[in-house]
Each structure stands twice: as C-alpha cells, then as structure tokens.
Amino acid sequence: MQRVITLPDLRSARLSFSGTVGLVPTMGYLHEGHLSLIRRAREECDHVFVSIFVNPTQFGPKEDFARYPRDLERDFRLIESFTDVVWTPSAEEMYPQGYQTWVEVEAMTKPLEGAMRPGHFRGVTTVVAKLFNAVQPHKAYFGQKDAQQAAVIRRMVRDLNFPLEIVVCPTTRELDGLAMSSRNVYLDSEQRKAATVLFRSLSAAKELYEAGERNAEKIRGKMRDVLAGEPLAEPQYVSCADYDTLEELDEIKGKALLSMAVFIGKTRLIDNFVLG
Ligand code: AMP
Secondary structure: OEEEOOHHHHHHHHHOOOOOEEEEEEOOOOOHHHHHHHHHHHHHOOEEEEEEOOOHHHOOOOOOOOOOOOOHHHHHHHHHHHOOEEEOOOHHHHOOOOOOOOOOOOHHHOOOHHHHOOOHHHHHHHHHHHHHHHHOOOEEEEEHHHHHHHHHHHHHHHHOOOOOEEEEEOOOEOOOOOEOOHHHHHOOHHHHHHOOHHHHHHHHHHHHHHOOOOEHHHHHHHHHHHHHOOOOEEEEEEEEEEOOOOOEOOEOOOOEEEEEEEEEOOEEEEEEEEEO
C-alpha cells in the first residue's frame, strides 16, 4: 500500500496504474462499515484508492470537527492488505488561501440532514467533486448509512457529467442492530445500550409497513413512539419520505426512505431503512 499526502504524489501514483480504479472516500477512524466498501471495491476494480480526510467544510461551527476521532496508523493497519493507495490530503492543500469554488446540489439538500446541518452538503459535494477530479476513479463507493449523502452525490454525478459509477453499499451493523459509525466511540456504556433504539424504531416501523400500513404519518408515529420509550434518546427528526425526491409522504406508494437523527447525550446518530 502506497501512502500519499500531496496532490502531485497522488497524481503520479494514479498515473502508474492502468486498469480500473475504485475510490472509497472516508473521514477515517475506520470500522467494518468502511472495510465493507473497500472489499466491494476490491472485488469490482483492478486497483483500490482510499482517501482519509476529515473535511472541515462539511462541519458546522458548533459540530464536532475538532474532536472527531482520528487514528491514521490504526487505519493504515486495517486497510494495508487490500488497498493500493491511501491518500491523506491536508486541509491546506484542499482549501488553499483564496479558495472560493463550491459545488451545490439544490432541492435534495434542503430537507432532513440538510435542514439540520446548514452548509453540510455543500461541503460534502465540494470535497467529493475534488476527490473525483484528483483520483479520476471508474467507480466510487458510498454507504447506504448516509442515505441522503449517497442520493445527493448520485445527483451531482449525473448533473455534472462525472464519468464514473456510484456504488451504494448496505449499512453494516453491530450484532444488536446499531449502525456502525466512527461517532459510536463517543457513547458511554449506558448510552451505547440506548443507541439501539434507532434500529428498534426503524424495525417497528418496517413491521407496520409489512403488515400493510401505508399511511406515512402512522409510520412516523410508530418510530416516534419507540424513540419516546428510551429516556436517553432525543429525536431531532423522524422522516418517511419519497426515496428519490426525499419529500415527506402522506401515503407510501412506491419506494420510501425511513430516516432519523437522534441525540444520545451529545452524540448525534443517524440511521435509515428503505421500504419497497
Ligand atoms: P465517513 O468516514 O463516516 O465519512 O464514511 C465514509 C463512507 O463510509 C461513507 O460513504 C459512509 O456512508 C460509509 N459508511 C459509514 N458507516 C457505514 C456503515 N455502518 N455501513 C456502510 N457504510 C458506511
């Protein structure tokens, strides 16, 4: 595994490979969810690039950028046997003095995460566009865990004619259903137990849907009821939206996205299920 930091080094590493290249963009502190994306890239591409960059522009001023967990040496050990190149750019090189170009996807970034985290998706789409331009992969791998992010990036790729395929991989979970996340390390043992409430709430809603319920408000009500049963959980939003447009539904007709953001103490967790 080659470790590169600067853009010129990344470019010369990229030029040394012929064949297909898969890119897995991450913010590091890697877990089994990230590794499942890298494995999928390994299966489908001749060469695998992983980027590790805690992107400052996608964090709000009151968010956890400074304390976001970081451990590059551990990350390198986890991926070295099945990654060709790991790129850890610096913020100074990604956003040099005078930087003023942004990529913005419009309507789809307004609800859900976009409503709670103003500016978040502008940071995400901008950095991902820069990663794509630098690495020029044939395929790029994202997790269903961040459902809106995956949808927004697919939209950006179509709208801006990026010549690559986006592959969205299933959410990897702990045995008790908690979606794996670098942020789970913030949870103490009591909070860690309480955090299963997101999965329990989504599962209860899915059960209701499978029993034939199509009224979206009843589905949202079910998710809220389960969340209300966990004293440590403070829901921020609960949504039953159209899978493609992310607009809230009255009635579920086609594919729907159930999603939620919930604070457990100071830790903000998100999770989702797709119905239909
Ligand atoms: P992050 O490092 O949190 O920015 O995540 C990097 C990529 O890994 C994103 O595409 C995430 O959606 C994906 N990812 C994070 N957690 C999981 C998970 N539990 N299962 C599958 N993919 C994940």
